[in-house]
Amino acid sequence: MLRMKPALAWALLSIAFPAFAAASSPPSPDYSQPSAWAAYPGTPSAAEDVPAGTAAVAADKRSVPVFFIHPTTYLAPVMGNAGFESGSGPSDRVDEAVLRFQASVFNGCCALYAPRYRQASVRAIISNTPEGYAADELAYGDVARAFEQFLKINPRGPFIIASHSQGSIHAMRLLQERIVGKPLLSRLVAAYVIGLALPTQIEQIGMPVCHNANATGCAISWNSVRRGHDDQRRRDTSVIWWQGSYQPISGRPLVCVNPLTWQLDGSAPASANLGALYSAGSHEPLPAPIPALTGAWCENGLLGVEIPANERKHFSDVLTLGGVYHDFDYGLFYGNIRANVTQRIEAWRHQQPKS
Numbered sequence: 001m002l003r004m005k006p007a008l009a010w011a012l013l014s015i016a017f018p019a020f021a022a023a024s025s026p027p028s029p030d031y032s033q034p035s036a037w038a039a040y041p042g043t044p045s046a047a048e049d050v051p052a053g054t055a056a057v058a059a060d061k062r063s064v065p066v067f068f069i070h071p072t073t074y075l076a077p078v079m080g081n082a083g084f085e086s087g088s089g090p091s092d093r094v095d096e097a098v099l100r101f102q103a104s105v106f107n108g109c110c111a112l113y114a115p116r117y118r119q120a121s122v123r124a125i126i127s128n129t130p131e132g133y134a135a136d137e138l139a140y141g142d143v144a145r146a147f148e149q150f151l152k153i154n155p156r157g158p159f160i161i162a163s164h165s166q167g168s169i170h171a172m173r174l175l176q177e178r179i180v181g182k183p184l185l186s187r188l189v190a191a192y193v194i195g196l197a198l199p200t201q202i203e204q205i206g207m208p209v210c211h212n213a214n215a216t217g218c219a220i221s222w223n224s225v226r227r228g229h230d231d232q233r234r235r236d237t238s239v240i241w242w243q244g245s246y247q248p249i250s251g252r253p254l255v256c257v258n259p260l261t262w263q264l265d266g267s268a269p270a271s272a273n274l275g276a277l278y279s280a281g282s283h284e285p286l287p288a289p290i291p292a293l294t295g296a297w298c299e300n301g302l303l304g305v306e307i308p309a310n311e312r313k314h315f316s317d318v319l320t321l322g323g324v325y326h327d328f329d330y331g332l333f334y335g336n337i338r339a340n341v342t343q344r345i346e347a348w349r350h351q352q353p354k355s
Helices: 006-016 089-101 130-153 166-179 200-205 232-236 309-314 331-350
Strands: 037-039 064-069 110-115 159-164 188-194 224-226 239-242 245-248 296-299 302-305
Touching: 037 089, 064 130, 064 166, 110 130, 130 166, 130 239, 130 245, 159 166, 166 188, 166 200, 166 239, 188 331
Parallel strands: 064 110, 064 159, 159 188, 224 302
Antiparallel strands: 037 110, 239 245, 296 302
16 A cells, blocks of 8 residues: 555544445456556556656666556545556556556666556455455456466566565465466566565465575565564454465564565665655656665564654655554665666576576
8 A cells, every 4th residue: 555644534434334335346457458557568657757866777678577566546445446447546546656656666677567457445455354355356366367468478588576565465376376386486586575464484385585685586575664663463464365365464474575685684774775765746756765764674574664853754654653664665765676676687697597
């Protein structure tokens, strides 16, 4: 979920009116059409934006495709799924916020494919109920079909999976159903499944976790919180797909890859932070990232951050009031992610057998 100040209104409504009727299923996307994608090579999108002071990279120099699954932007207090069409409120938020402040981190190296899909509502995606899981299932069905189209377009060579929040729940299922134990794992540069309650047990079923900046064919995840804060919901009730079904995380130990060191767990000072990106406002140019904004400390599976008082206005929303920096999982480490993607691609290429 991204920049969810409307979520406060949703929370109040859901308490007052707990029995909202489920929304009917909207029409499904046709992924053979570029219009079903929020970002698609050759089609202008906000994912092409670059921060001030960052050099743009020509499209023909971006050789590795990224399959990016966006987070929840459907904030209505219903148990159901959004339409995918461009011009709707949820799709507009994908275009104006998610593509600009998350997906754009990949435009220095990669060709971006970001499917529109019938995302589960914010109420549904956090609900461990049959109705919530049904909404998740519908959303995932779209993502899975989009991924098959992505593979048709890119049948060979390396690729990256990237996602956030709800998108990472779908990515976690995609990894288990389409990547683990299959030939596609050898093509996977990395899966940046950020903002997800990813259990460390993922390694036991054949999906390695990235333990350093050059590891490939592996998964990366973290959940940003105020240092010292324990996000109990993330530990106990967050929805995951695990070995064939949707279920709560239920206290399983969480993966925390530190984005300042790219190592599992550990800590790093603010001086290792290459630049944090904040939203300057809708349709405004991307500002220059702020270097050395915060360090990062993996503690009990969560990633602690410390935002200086003079910068908190740029990195605050209704969630940060409770110590959760979920909406800033990408932005706080934008410069490090941007640099690491290129580094990991080069590492993947060096690891390939010489012909």
